Amino acid sequence: MQDDTLAKVPFLDPADPSFSVRSQAVRAAREESWYARTPYGLAVLRYAPMKELILHPALRQGSHRWPDHCGATGLWAQWWKRIVLNVEGADHARLRRLAMPAFSPRLVSGLIPEFQRLCDALIAGFERHGRCEFMADFAEPYAARVICALVGVEAAQARALTDQAVRMGLALSVTYARDEAIADAAIAEMFAFSHQVVADRRAAPKDDFITALIGASTDERLSEQELHDMIVLSIFGGIDTTRNQLGLAMAQFMDHPDQWRLLGETPDLARAAVEEVMRTRPTVTWVTREAVEDFTYRGLEIAQGTTIHLFSESAATDPEHFAPGFDITARHKPHFGFGGGRHHCIGSPIARGDMTEALKMLAGRLRNPRPDGPAEWLPESGNTGPLRLPVRFDPLR
Numbered sequence: 001m002q003d004d005t006l007a008k009v010p011f012l013d014p015a016d017p018s019f020s021v022r023s024q025a026v027r028a029a030r031e032e033s034w035y036a037r038t039p040y041g042l043a044v045l046r047y048a049p050m051k052e053l054i055l056h057p058a059l060r061q062g063s064h065r066w067p068d069h070c071g072a073t074g075l076w077a078q079w080w081k082r083i084v085l086n087v088e089g090a091d092h093a094r095l096r097r098l099a100m101p102a103f104s105p106r107l108v109s110g111l112i113p114e115f116q117r118l119c120d121a122l123i124a125g126f127e128r129h130g131r132c133e134f135m136a137d138f139a140e141p142y143a144a145r146v147i148c149a150l151v152g153v154e155a156a157q158a159r160a161l162t163d164q165a166v167r168m169g170l171a172l173s174v175t176y177a178r179d180e181a182i183a184d185a186a187i188a189e190m191f192a193f194s195h196q197v198v199a200d201r202r203a204a205p206k207d208d209f210i211t212a213l214i215g216a217s218t219d220e221r222l223s224e225q226e227l228h229d230m231i232v233l234s235i236f237g238g239i240d241t242t243r244n245q246l247g248l249a250m251a252q253f254m255d256h257p258d259q260w261r262l263l264g265e266t267p268d269l270a271r272a273a274v275e276e277v278m279r280t281r282p283t284v285t286w287v288t289r290e291a292v293e294d295f296t297y298r299g300l301e302i303a304q305g306t307t308i309h310l311f312s313e314s315a316a317t318d319p320e321h322f323a324p325g326f327d328i329t330a331r332h333k334p335h336f337g338f339g340g341g342r343h344h345c346i347g348s349p350i351a352r353g354d355m356t357e358a359l360k361m362l363a364g365r366l367r368n369p370r371p372d373g374p375a376e377w378l379p380e381s382g383n384t385g386p387l388r389l390p391v392r393f394d395p396l397r
């Protein structure tokens with residue numbers, strides 16, 4: 001890349017724990033340029049370039065390099081580089097093809113009554129009090145119990161799986177280098193759980209997600225390592241991202257109480273509400289690509305090996321393509337909350353289903369939610385969300 005060209009564009013530092021993808025610095029950089037320089041490479045800030053680059057043939061999935069950027073080499077880093085999210089070509093296509101039956105629409109539709117039952121039970125535990133710590137009382141246990149239902153284990157496992165997923169999630173923050181030992185210990189526990197549940201299911205098969213993965217086959221089967229990698233990814237992704245995304249949804253709706261009232265009055269808007277939250281407050285704040293060859297894009301020479309972070313929220317709020325604000329009734333272009341292209345999130349049907357039911361039932365039973373003290377947050381880059389989110393509301397009864 002030309003040094004003189006890069007010198008003229010803004011610089012952003014997502015490695016700084018105080019950095020926010022929604023900051024005025026990012027907004028100002030987006031006004032000035034479609035991209036910015038970062039310590040990791042380039043950051044794409046606008047919608048049209050992100051839409052084009054997320055599909056560009058000269059780019060591969062770049063998040064496989066995240067442990068390298070952080071100087072990490074442990075168990076979590078090794079797993080991260082093996083999983084379907086981060087491999088390319090024939091291996092990626094094979095893993096995705098073998099896993100798809102386990103994420104079938106039939107499986108998702110069959111889980112909807114369980115999603116509703118879980119929501120009802122959790123809300124009933126705090127709705128009469130007029131307050132809750134949303135993450136501990138709803139988002140975390142709901143995300144974990146959805147995964148327990150998915151993998152066919154008792155809800156009593158939820159607390160341990162949540163703890164493991166939260167600690168694994170530290171590896172996706174800019175503090176990964178500091179927290180590597182914690183993330184490695186957590187993923188070791190998650191693998192032990194996977195080995196146990198696979199052994200149980202081989203002894204007594206069920207009509208469920210794990211049995212479908214064990215039996216996944218077309219011309220070939222998942223290897224034993226690939227099977228456990230896929231299970232750990234599904235549990236981790238299902239708990240960590242759903243937990244974070246529900247917390248971000250509640251925070252966003254507390255900032256827009258008129259939209260919460262509308263959702264409570266019109267529950268059919270719940271699916272649209274999920275999409276609008278993921279457009280404006282995605283837990284995955286950027287999607288990463290890496291140049292596999294030298295190429296030129298919009299006059300910019302990009303060298304092989306360059307890391308490119310596609311800033312999801314910045315692109316999906318680009319004023320050239322989106323009206324300002326948060327509106328669950330508006331029709332928008334597709335967001336990038338689940339990534340895009342051949343690496344789009346394989347579990348997105350389950351995530352959309354469980355979050356739709358959650359928002360529908362929460363908005364129908366918690367009136368006028370507002371902050372009940374200070375929240376605690378993960379850094380607003382990498383994967384983000386609340387650690388604590390105290391909420392006060394007007395109970396229905």
